[in-house]
Amino acid sequence: MKKIALFTSGGDAPGMNACIRSVVRSAIYLDLEVYGIKYGYDGMIRGEISKMESYSVSNIVQTGGTILKSARSEDFRTKEGREKAYKNLKKHGIEGLVAIGGDGTFTGANLFYDEFGIPVVGAPGTIDNDLYGSDYTIGFDTAVNTALDAIDKIRDTAASHDRVFFIEVMGRHSGYIAIQSGIGGGAEMVMVPETSTTIDDVIKKLREGRDNKKTSSIIVVAEGDEQGSALQIAERVKLETPKMDIRVTSLGHIQRGGGPTAFDRILASRLGLAAVEGLMNGQKNVMVGVIDNKITYTNLKLAISKSKPLNEELIRLTKILSI
Amino acid sequence: MKKIALFTSGGDAPGMNACIRSVVRSAIYLDLEVYGIKYGYDGMIRGEISKMESYSVSNIVQTGGTILKSARSEDFRTKEGREKAYKNLKKHGIEGLVAIGGDGTFTGANLFYDEFGIPVVGAPGTIDNDLYGSDYTIGFDTAVNTALDAIDKIRDTAASHDRVFFIEVMGRHSGYIAIQSGIGGGAEMVMVPETSTTIDDVIKKLREGRDNKKTSSIIVVAEGDEQGSALQIAERVKLETPKMDIRVTSLGHIQRGGGPTAFDRILASRLGLAAVEGLMNGQKNVMVGVIDNKITYTNLKLAISKSKPLNEELIRLTKILSI
Amino acid sequence: MKKIALFTSGGDAPGMNACIRSVVRSAIYLDLEVYGIKYGYDGMIRGEISKMESYSVSNIVQTGGTILKSARSEDFRTKEGREKAYKNLKKHGIEGLVAIGGDGTFTGANLFYDEFGIPVVGAPGTIDNDLYGSDYTIGFDTAVNTALDAIDKIRDTAASHDRVFFIEVMGRHSGYIAIQSGIGGGAEMVMVPETSTTIDDVIKKLREGRDNKKTSSIIVVAEGDEQGSALQIAERVKLETPKMDIRVTSLGHIQRGGGPTAFDRILASRLGLAAVEGLMNGQKNVMVGVIDNKITYTNLKLAISKSKPLNEELIRLTKILSI
Amino acid sequence: MKKIALFTSGGDAPGMNACIRSVVRSAIYLDLEVYGIKYGYDGMIRGEISKMESYSVSNIVQTGGTILKSARSEDFRTKEGREKAYKNLKKHGIEGLVAIGGDGTFTGANLFYDEFGIPVVGAPGTIDNDLYGSDYTIGFDTAVNTALDAIDKIRDTAASHDRVFFIEVMGRHSGYIAIQSGIGGGAEMVMVPETSTTIDDVIKKLREGRDNKKTSSIIVVAEGDEQGSALQIAERVKLETPKMDIRVTSLGHIQRGGGPTAFDRILASRLGLAAVEGLMNGQKNVMVGVIDNKITYTNLKLAISKSKPLNEELIRLTKILSI
Structure with a gap:
């Protein structure tokens, strides 16, 4: 050759x-x-x-x-x-x-x-x-670190306002970015296509957290989760938890770039x-x-x-x- | 006292x-x-x-x-x-x-x-x-740097794929974050509530860029722009420029956090x-x-x-x- | 238990x-x-x-x-x-x-x-x-990324001035940080305790680089290298290469900190x-x-x-x- | 023209x-x-x-x-x-x-x-x-942020070990980088060419800090300080405070580089x-x-x-x- x-x-x-x-x-x-x-x-x-x-x-x-x-x-x-x-x-x-x-x-x-x-x-x-x-x-490692950096930032504002954040990360068929950035970011829950998590599971987890005096929570959602997008999931959770201050953010294309x-x-x-x-x-x-x-x-x-x-x-x- | x-x-x-x-x-x-x-x-x-x-x-x-x-x-x-x-x-x-x-x-x-x-x-x-x-x-300075870091990352992927990106930054009534992160990020255009930019202006700018052999472009949009959200603006631009590969990302709450x-x-x-x-x-x-x-x-x-x-x-x- | x-x-x-x-x-x-x-x-x-x-x-x-x-x-x-x-x-x-x-x-x-x-x-x-x-x-991974970030920064100034930089990283008995940050940072050479590299090897490498039109070079040195500290090595190299603009920096304790x-x-x-x-x-x-x-x-x-x-x-x- | x-x-x-x-x-x-x-x-x-x-x-x-x-x-x-x-x-x-x-x-x-x-x-x-x-x-702003990032990192390790750190930043004739990174980094003291601070002042400050239950301290020194380099200053302070665990780091050329x-x-x-x-x-x-x-x-x-x-x-x- x-x-x-x-x-x-x-x-x-x-x-x-x-x-x-x-x-x-x-x-x-x-x-x-x-x-x-x-x-x-x-x-x-x-x-x-x-x-x-x-x-x-x-x-x-x-x-x-x-x-x-x-x-x-x-x-x-x-x-x-x-x-x-x-x-x-x-x-x-x-x-x-x-x-x-x-x-x-x-x-x-x-x-x-x-x-x-x-x-x-x-x-x-x-x-x-x-x-x-x-x-x-x-x-992969770079994307996880980018997502993690974003989660760290969002936790600052979540904690200041006692909010629940649903954060959508990339992964149409795979929860790798979600699970690693979720563990690294100290997320309360991670929703990925590979496991089935119901809306009720989410609500239960949030209520447990509140009972354990967690004032804010972060839930990382892989874009391909079977329950839908972070936005869709959050809307359904909101219906059942009207007193929680719930926000959604999708990290988008920043996960593809960077040194x-x-x-x-x-x-x-x-x-x-x-x-x-x-x-x-x-x-x-x-x-x-x-x-x-x-x-x-x-x-x-x-x-x-x-x-x-x-x-x-x-x-x-x-x-x-x-x- | x-x-x-x-x-x-x-x-x-x-x-x-x-x-x-x-x-x-x-x-x-x-x-x-x-x-x-x-x-x-x-x-x-x-x-x-x-x-x-x-x-x-x-x-x-x-x-x-x-x-x-x-x-x-x-x-x-x-x-x-x-x-x-x-x-x-x-x-x-x-x-x-x-x-x-x-x-x-x-x-x-x-x-x-x-x-x-x-x-x-x-x-x-x-x-x-x-x-x-x-x-x-x-x-403000931190938020601009956070937005800028995101724009730098997105430019990597925009340039790799010859894409046009509309990036929405915070600013409901004010274009400060947009204008500073746009200049810093080398954006082709910045859309802010304080100035009126039409969809035709955007299309014209993108076509000029293409004629000048720009292969990718970034347009920063303040969330309060009078033409609507980045997503809405992009949808209207797409109608007129079917051959351009146009993407949208909204930076969201990461702009509020971080050291x-x-x-x-x-x-x-x-x-x-x-x-x-x-x-x-x-x-x-x-x-x-x-x-x-x-x-x-x-x-x-x-x-x-x-x-x-x-x-x-x-x-x-x-x-x-x-x- | x-x-x-x-x-x-x-x-x-x-x-x-x-x-x-x-x-x-x-x-x-x-x-x-x-x-x-x-x-x-x-x-x-x-x-x-x-x-x-x-x-x-x-x-x-x-x-x-x-x-x-x-x-x-x-x-x-x-x-x-x-x-x-x-x-x-x-x-x-x-x-x-x-x-x-x-x-x-x-x-x-x-x-x-x-x-x-x-x-x-x-x-x-x-x-x-x-x-x-x-x-x-x-x-370890954090320390390597910290060292790498520093090397990236130093390359900016090395390239602007056509300089040779000797960068000392931590590792008294081990070259792990040096070798990984060296590869990641595109270093011309890495000096670690586990291998024996002579001053002549360094000079030869720098001259080859110059002949191949490299205008700047980076050499990463583990603090425990058998040839001495980055400063000592640089001093000996300088004696033989009076025309090269050689600088030294030791990254120090920043490698221990950070998220x-x-x-x-x-x-x-x-x-x-x-x-x-x-x-x-x-x-x-x-x-x-x-x-x-x-x-x-x-x-x-x-x-x-x-x-x-x-x-x-x-x-x-x-x-x-x-x- | x-x-x-x-x-x-x-x-x-x-x-x-x-x-x-x-x-x-x-x-x-x-x-x-x-x-x-x-x-x-x-x-x-x-x-x-x-x-x-x-x-x-x-x-x-x-x-x-x-x-x-x-x-x-x-x-x-x-x-x-x-x-x-x-x-x-x-x-x-x-x-x-x-x-x-x-x-x-x-x-x-x-x-x-x-x-x-x-x-x-x-x-x-x-x-x-x-x-x-x-x-x-x-x-200047970039150099200050680079120095600040390094100080933030060093504070992690200073706090973990109850140490005093002398950190040298650039500035041969001017204390601008020192004073801004010192304020931003929460330094206990800043030594610059424009003001005269004696070794006794440093020792007094460190002892006051210890009496106020500060377990660690950071002193930022501009390279052009009239008392000498961070290393020289630290050596003199050590003579008088044998029980303090004092370390020195000089940030060097990383301050010149980076985006x-x-x-x-x-x-x-x-x-x-x-x-x-x-x-x-x-x-x-x-x-x-x-x-x-x-x-x-x-x-x-x-x-x-x-x-x-x-x-x-x-x-x-x-x-x-x-x-």
Whole structure:
């Protein structure tokens, strides 16, 4: 293998730049040529491919977003689009791909490999931490810390006014951000898609808290919770607890941005190197990940089809710590 | 004057604790006894009044919220409530009040002074910076920095995806937070209640940006803008610009919390001392403020009736810097 | 087991309060009485022991330092002191101990167990991450992020002036903080006690960087590096590279403080619960830790005698990423 | 006037990039061509001058350091060097200069104006806030907040161990950073070059604190204090107070870096516009500043020769608040 290319795709996540840097420098260190593709699959089709050097990735390890940009690609869903993409790669002599992204990115990569046989190693970059095959994904730790910082701020105002706050965090199919920021933020309750919590449970918990002289409470809600959005849940709770001063806030897109934490920079750096080495060692259609702190490669078909369960220990912790 | 009391009221603001600390220590330093009233006017009526010592305010200068708590008081709107409050103050021998809060707080204080003649000095504590009689209010600088930090994060993801973001910040009647965080965040446009910007202006600006090869844009909207909320504005813009990838986020209550900035801690400390000295020097019904970096006292009636115009220079700056 | 006590000892670390909170609430949740001992072994001897309730640990999860305070104890080094300590525990009917701290803390705990047989579970709280028996210690992730934030800031000024900076971080016997903040901060080189790097290696690296058109460089030095302090190393490098503009900064005690990161709050919460459950399940003289993301108990004698090697993968990463 | 140039010089300060952005965009908005000179006077001599466009300054408002870099110039101290510099400016048709920097920068600019008559407007960019002619300099607010953040962290560990900390902050001739971070950080004492505090004063204060049951204390020392460095002062205090646990930390270069605060971004933006407008309106040899929140122009000779006194009100505040 002489030439590889890399791209980012799907929702951006803090640490993607640290991963780009690691892929580029690892490739050069290991005597490969390395090309950057802009705008993910869309740029692959349009031919936005250019050679990267060591200095191309200077001074980006600490930045949020992705210098290679990201986009959804309707064209890549067509056979014609994928053929164009493949031809562009061949034109540059590219023999292997590093795809940094999430579920959708890897679904595309897997299909592309099946059709054209070009080896691809995926690196998990998504704040949701919902990928089978890695204990952690790039961006998750930063997103949790961002959510936590917001929860810390909101607790100040909740405590000053004896209020109950419902705080919605990201996580359409997964409660990872909610459960970790909830424990870290000292939340009274965490509502996630993986567990079923009823409105009555919420009301009971709030009343218990009031009886135990808690003057304010924070409930963290994952956006994909089965009871609805934080706003919807709060409206239903209000009906039963007219005397409580209940507020709602949704943290939104701030969770996607910001400079990455140390954890994410190091994870991204490790995965970037391991992705390049995976390609060199003959990996063909895998996602690189970290399980029990060790580098592992998981077949892409598995990574996109299996789901990663929430840590039971953490679910139990939220109950114990909120007494 | 031998004994004074202080309280916080209305929406909490970062730096209120630094102001409480300054009032307490300044009073003790100047040989006064000082009492803290919890929950604002409500606590005054219920008699939640207790003596404070120098150590009562240790280790709070860096914290958000208010250790004296805040609440709205329906009872204080009644003559009967205010009489109870006055009796409670008399019972403790309190001869002067420091009221930390905003518009509503001072309206109550002014009425209370008119009825009972108890001298009161208000210290402006509100993130909105909308009080006549002070260039800056306690909490404003922190709120702007919090908004700015969020805008910085959102720009990462906006730039990665070539998106347009409408970001709503606090300010029901005032565009101070919007204009300062907009300039600081390099926003393409700022929409505030004090100026009239049409939906067509927004669309024109976005199209100009696109023509100048801006790939992403940020528009900061004060919640009280005459065109509606950020969400409403974005919906109308989307109708005319179907190809732009437009997103909306509302920063919400994180703007009220967090440890105060240096600026707010120092402002709060200065105003706390000046409030106590104002009472000792015979001020009776005023708000203490900082104008042109000097301590000033403004009659409460003026402070609550006059409005503070937005800085024209800053409005012009947003236009120039967003080219 | 009906009654347990907990204390913090040795150098403080961010997350100790989150661990205290978890121990207290877990104990109460599991129907134990729980006592807090102030000032570590010293307070045990002086009898500064008092019952803690669920609300005793409200609103501390986000704070740095330790509400139970910490101190070195000369008296505990004497048999007489330890006997006093034991009597005080017996007086309160305490049947088990949770000791939050590092190497020195556990050495004392182990001795105390050997002499008096009181069961003790140690929870690793030290920014240095140098304890055998846990992949991570409480406070390490926060310290790394603090160091990284400082490195990010210093890179701004290094780049503006084309300077070389030697930055000293904590770690007397261990390079964990150095290696992680170095990788995260994009350092050109990391000098740690576990590897031997000569002054010539440093000079060679700086010259290579200059030849590769790097205009500025950052070298992170663990305080315990065998070549001496950052200042000493820099002085020797300067002699050979008179044209380079070389500066030195030592980050110092800021690395010990600050609110804990999400990672540390969750780690501390998990270890606190596991420490209490360890005592209830008959553990007698162990340190609780996390290995491969699972709770483990390691005999205290092992924990204090074996050393934890630095991750080879990370040492290699620093070389690759700094090209 | 058709063409102007700008440069940064002297120690870098957060917000310089925001000022560069403002100068460039303001110039273009006002129909001027604008050139950037790299490495200050040195680059002027070497001819490192190139045209800047609106997009040249995209995405820098939030960054620390200076994209135009900074350097000391020995050559500019010679008549020959300055002649070369002037010729290079003439070659590009440059008719006016914006110089962003501090004392040394303006001394050079003033001399250059005297010799060659090229109009220059200085914008005060230095963390020290020690320039006559402006209440605030670009970078000062950020440096104070950085120092404050460090003090907040150190207080955690000081409080946990009942320690006294001497913290050295920047300020060779001026105590601005010390006094503001000291008030903001709740320091027990602040030592600055502008006031004379003896070692006996320090010891007296620490003993009073101990008698008032303060268990820990923080003393902020400006590096230029007449009693010496924080380390030297601490050593002398230790001799007299052997029982106190005294530590020292010097914050160092972190104070120069980091993304600018809102205050600094806005100040930098205002001064950048005002510098360009000053040139257009015929200003010839001035520093632009903000006094009482209004834009002002001060003759460069005055700006570099007069000193700005420390605010007496703040000195008094530190005494009152530390009881």
